[in-house]
Amino acid sequence: MLPIGYVAHRTGHRVRLRIPAHKGDTSYFARIERELAACERVSYVEANPLTASILLHYNGTDDDLRHDAVALGLFDIEALQPAANPVLSAAATRIDQIDRVIRRASNGSFDLLEVAFVGLIGASIVQALRGQALGPASTLMANALAILALHRARRTGR
Structure with a gap:
């Protein structure tokens, strides 16, 4: 089962994702950077394992992003944010x-x-x-x- 990612915010082509289940996992986020950088719809990717976030410049919809992330075996995206702290x-x-x-x-x-x-x-x-x-x-x-x-x-x- 793939970890769940959440769209923290999106402005135009700029998307910030959070994947709380892998917070602090540097190898996982390095893999995400590598794999998403090779994706044709991604013009920029920066992952931060300390905050469990990924900043993307993505030319596509949230559904396209979900499809790409699942196809690469990285994460799935849920529409709802996790519960408040x-x-x-x-x-x-x-x-x-x-x-x-x-x-x-x-x-x-x-x-x-x-x-x-x-x-x-x-x-x-x-x-x-x-x-x-x-x-x-x-x-x-x-x-x-x-x-x-x-x-x-x-x-x-x-």
């Missing part, structure tokens, strides 16, 4: 739970965004007082201002 989903769920706890504890007066804003402002002041105004203090202040901009955008519905 479960670690990020779990972290987002946990952060949402923390936000609900803060809202409940403050009777709706505060949320996680406001707590983060106040914390960043406080940390920025501490760093400025320590003489770190250009490095840590300015970065913390910039992050606090980004939160403020997000809050304003939510409040105005933009």
Whole structure:
């Protein structure tokens, strides 16, 4: 059975594929580069085993690409992307739970965004007082201002 590849994105003749099952497999991706470079519809191919991706300049449809890849015995292509990273989903769920706890504890007066804003402002002041105004203090202040901009955008519905 061939490994499954996914079209991560396509713009014109530029196609990026992902083959997560072979992430880190340098010999597999070297073979893909070699075999696809010989394909008449491919004008450029670059494989990256560290990211499990292949960048192609391909003169054909996704169906043509699937046919060529299967015929060469390299991979099959599925239309759907793999499921979102479960670690990020779990972290987002946990952060949402923390936000609900803060809202409940403050009777709706505060949320996680406001707590983060106040914390960043406080940390920025501490760093400025320590003489770190250009490095840590300015970065913390910039992050606090980004939160403020997000809050304003939510409040105005933009």
